[in-house]
Amino acid sequence: MSSAVSPLAPTEVPEMPAIAGVRLATAAAGIRYKNRTDVLLAMLDPGTTVAGVFTQSKCPSAPVEWCRAKLKGGKARVLVVNSGNANAFTGKTGKQSTALTAQIAAKAAGCKQEEVFLASTGVIGEPLDATKFNGVLDQLAEDAEPANWMASAQAIMTTDTFAKVATATVKLGKARVNICGMAKGAGMIAPDMATMLSFVFTDAPISAPALQALLKAGVEDTFNAVTIDGDTSTSDTLLAFATGAAADNGAPKISRASDPRLKAFVKAFNEVLADLAEQVARDGEGARKLIEIVVEGAKTKQSARRIAMSIANSPLVKTAVAGEDANWGRVVMAVGKAGEPADRDKLSISFNGIRVATRGARDPSYDEKEVSAAMKQPEIQIKVALGLGKGKDRVLTCDLTKEYVAINGDYRS
Structure with missing residues (x-):
């Protein structure tokens, strides 16, 4: 049990009533x-x-x-x-x-x-x-x-x-x-x-x-x-x-x-x-950012889930968020390796509502300062629009920090 409370912990704890029985x-x-x-x-x-x-x-x-x-x-x-x-x-x-x-x-x-x-x-x-x-x-x-x-x-x-x-x-x-x-x-x-x-x-x-x-x-x-x-x-x-x-x-x-x-x-x-x-x-071990992955425009909901999980479980995506870097190239990588239908030239990617990539390339209006400021937020949404169908899903994860390695490096010892 860690001594420092996660910075993402809820600020209020609900009043928990008794349950009869x-x-x-x-x-x-x-x-x-x-x-x-x-x-x-x-x-x-x-x-x-x-x-x-x-x-x-x-x-x-x-x-x-x-x-x-x-x-x-x-x-x-x-x-x-x-x-x-x-x-x-x-x-x-x-x-x-x-x-x-x-x-x-x-x-x-x-x-x-x-x-x-x-x-x-x-x-x-x-x-x-x-x-x-x-x-x-x-x-x-x-x-x-x-x-x-x-x-x-x-x-x-x-x-x-x-x-x-x-x-x-x-x-x-x-x-x-x-x-x-x-x-x-x-x-x-x-x-x-x-x-x-x-x-x-x-x-x-x-x-x-x-x-x-x-x-x-x-x-x-x-x-x-x-x-x-x-x-x-x-x-x-x-x-x-x-x-x-x-x-x-x-x-x-x-x-x-x-x-x-x-x-x-x-x-x-x-x-x-x-x-x-x-x-x-x-409360992910060592977490400093809550990440919401939203995938839309997939062939099916199941396909959207698999792609969202591929992004959420990518150490490269998670470390990029930890470093406050809107590295959409890593998101493209995670979409591509998921084994689900995807078309590079129809893909759009956004970080906290700011589109960084569209139609297979960097967004023409991309502004590094604007995106860097957005990545400093404690909650990050990565949205991927595939443009293939109506399948949509959402997954939650967190960033991957040095603390995660420290916690798990000495957990048993």
């Missing part, structure tokens, strides 16, 4: 960090439904495998998250560790192990000593209280420089329902159905299949449209929990994602995901 507690179990919290326990009332999306890595962590298996039941009573150790690439001991953690958590919460969900973040390849949860989880189950959001978001941080939370309140039927979420992530971040770690809670009464469909759709243009360094984690996990408590206030029970009564809820839910995803981009 959710209680939270944190503790310092000494898993890796000294003198800081590193375990989060979320207690969920009976009847809570769960949905999840995970990394597509072929080397997933033991907690990811655990959650995938338990998701089929659709019910959740406890979430345990630890930072400092990813419990990934840990072989049989990794599985034993998740089983022991779940056993301790189920006992502490008085529920079945099938209703326990786990997530771990931190160093890969180090065995996780699950005995450290003994006693700690019992105490957390007693201490858990509503609306303990900021402490919870801080407990799951690794190289993050600030806690990431977001919330929305919306009407479902005639009742008001709350949505609260938290996320962690600053490096080893590229979408591949997943975020880093993120947990979203609502008191809306939504069935597990409906929640799963909402979550899967919601991540496509939020967490799946963020990249820090092009590296997909072994541990990426996004879980959503719906306690259903708002049914007591008249919220209708939703069993299908296509239910028209969900329209406002879906918008609010996706806004929470988008907010958290942007905060992750703002």
